[in-house]
Amino acid sequence: MAVKVYERILHLFEAEGIDTLFGIPDPNFVHMFITAEKRGWKVVAPHHEESAGFMAEAAFRMTGKPGLCIGTLGPGVANLAGAMMCAKVENSPVIFLGGQRARITEQRVRRGRIQFIKQSGLFEPSVKYCASIEYANQTDEIIREALRATQTGTPGPAYIEYPAHVIQEELDVGEPLPPSAYRLVEQGASAQMIEKAVQLIKAAKNPILLVGHAVHCFRGGESVKALANILNCPVIQTSGGTSFISGLEDRTFPYGFSPAAVEAVVKSDCCIAIGTELGEPVHYGVGRHWKENDANRKWIYVELDPKAIGVNRRFDAPLVGDLRAIVPQLVEALKDSPRKAAPDLATWVKADEKRVADLGESAPKGGERVHTARFVVEATKAFPKDGIMIRDGGATVIFQWTYSQAKPRDVIWNQNFGHLGTGLPYAVGAMVAEGGKRPGMLLTSDSAFLFHVSELETAARLKLPLVCVVGVDHQWGLEVGVYKRTFGKGSAETGVHWSKDVRFDKMAEGFGCYGEYVDKAEDIGPAIARAYASGKTAVIHVAIDPTVNSEEMPNYSEFRTWYAEGTQ
Structure with missing residues (x-):
């Protein structure tokens, strides 16, 4: 032709x-x-x-x-x-x-x-x-x-x-x-290596699944769910794999931020790592929480790139190929050998449920401005069923890791590169890919939102049911925190503050979107409900406390351990 x-x-x-x-x-x-x-x-x-x-x-x-x-x-x-x-x-x-x-x-x-x-x-x-x-x-x-x-x-x-x-x-x-x-498609692992992995799993008393970013990007959730159900074990999320697989929400624990995850990692004698580079945020699988019991822990690694095997740590059964083919191979080989639930699984589930609920209750409301923890709690409580969660920002994302009350099956954020400003474009791209019908929530901060704020018009033109909940403290929160930790409170903070006259709700209206201003925690949920009901792309401007955002980031000490070579 x-x-x-x-x-x-x-x-x-x-x-x-x-x-x-x-x-x-x-x-x-x-x-x-x-x-x-x-x-x-x-x-x-x-x-x-x-x-x-x-x-x-x-x-x-x-x-x-x-x-x-x-x-x-x-x-x-x-x-x-x-x-x-x-x-x-x-x-x-x-x-x-x-x-x-x-x-x-x-x-x-x-x-x-x-x-x-x-x-x-x-x-x-x-x-x-x-x-x-x-x-x-x-x-x-x-x-x-x-x-x-x-x-x-x-x-x-x-x-x-x-x-x-x-x-x-x-x-x-x-x-x-x-x-x-013209190219390899869904390459499986060798029969010999699958058999070795199966034997290691059968011999384990406390296996865990370590689920990373690629499981969600390559839409491998259903097969991973089938494997988790056979193993009856906890699922540990990497920081990149923060989406939840439907049906596994209760026993999925974020690595480093959940005591249940830490205990499960420490007690594990077999880790099946799927769709993760085993990078700095999980301490390469060798440091911090992995140190204890490392001599007794076997590793099964599902990895697409053969050159990655053995780089960050040694493995007992490397399964080289596409997780979309390999995980079904494991499921098929283990389907007749279902395991009883891990001895501590029920305890971990209850403990993690209590942790999330307690954080939702204990998050301070704040004074004249909303406390960032409460900002996250109230916004994520209002997250719509079957929605797409998009994250952006610095300090506000650190608060989200700890305080989120939602467990979406799709979470889109820039984890490895830490590129601010991706949130609004990510939201448009993700929602367009899904046909523009599923609701989206962008939970972000003012500095990040301003990078590509013009894409509000794109979202509005495409009639996307997107609500952008923007925490506004008129500063670069993480950077203010660096000044305070470096020079002490009250020191000069050059280049990290900007005009307090900016109103994102008014800006939204200028783009033909729905806008609303909120400065009380209890008004966040109702404002989000009204935004979705408007039928328009929307922006909720939430005034958050700048001191909280720069000084009270939860689990910040854990976050700093990601920089394994001491770069901060």
Whole structure:
């Protein structure tokens, strides 16, 4: 069949099940945008290319399929750089398409060229694969290599550019190949290693599941649930794997922030780690809570990248491959050997339920401004059933780890890179990927929210049922805390405070959204209910206590242990 290059690119992504495109159209891409829309794609144009990259990453997290993002040549591609680096550190398979001027421009020995820079060399260190479609007949091989690279080994981003003179060229090609014809798809572990893992599990008295970020991104929850039910054991969340698997909410405990999780880790004699890098936030699986009983604990590790085996710690049964294939292998091998509940499981469940309930009761309300702990409690109590939770911010996120009263099955946040400002774009991308029907709640702080506040218009234009609950203390809370700990209270705090005249509820109204101002804890829940009832994208401005936010962060000492090399 005869097709243009831009149309063929869409066909190749469709073969992978990708049907959503984020980016700002310009002359390089208008043909692709209009063709995608005609083919039934969801096409979302935000107000900043970095937002487009974050939206694409969130779409991956909700679908398990690579995100797709576009930036025009020069400044547009430059704006993608932050999102590209974020996708690299967050292990997200996002494919960034960049426009470029015709190659004749690049080869001219002249100064003063408009909207031009040699792009690919700048981005190569930030991606797993970097290429340019120089000739039309390279289209299939380059797009497939990007799809292969982003999903093989540790996932990550790719950058592809195509010069203007290639876009309109015509190809005579056949139907796109299915993914299984050109890359490994859902690779399972070897029978011998599965058998070894099964024997270790059967011999264990106190096994635990350590569930990480990839379980949720690659939508592996149901098979992990089946395994957890066979093992009848506690589920320990990493800081990246903070979504909850439906049916396992009561026995899922956050590592480091729940005494039940710590006790389960210490007593465990077999850890099945799934979808986690075993990075600094879990002390590489060797430090802090893992030290005790380490000599008696066996490790089974489900990991996509063979090069990751043995890097952070030793393993007894490394299961190399796709968790979407390996966990079902374990379930099949163990289905006839269900275990009795772990001896302390019921006690841990009750203790953790009491911990969460007590925090909900004991969180201070605050005085003239709402205490941040109570801000989190009241907002998460009002979290809608089947909602998508999106997190952003610094100090407010630390409060969320401890005080959240909700257990959503989808939590989207930037855990590894700590990139502020991702919240609003993440919310748009995640909700678009889910069809724009499920309610979303963005729980964030003022400084983070201001990064990409223009995307309120995008959310409103798309009629997304999103409520942004913004804790406002008119400062960079974490940084104020650093000043106080470094120089003492009352010292100078340069560059961390900003105007107290900013009203986010009024800003929301200017974008055509619903807005409401709250300065009393008891008004947060009703305000959120009214926001959802409005049928509009909404912003609730909650005045929170700046002193609390900088001085009283809960479990901050635990958070500091994440920086294993003493970088703070």
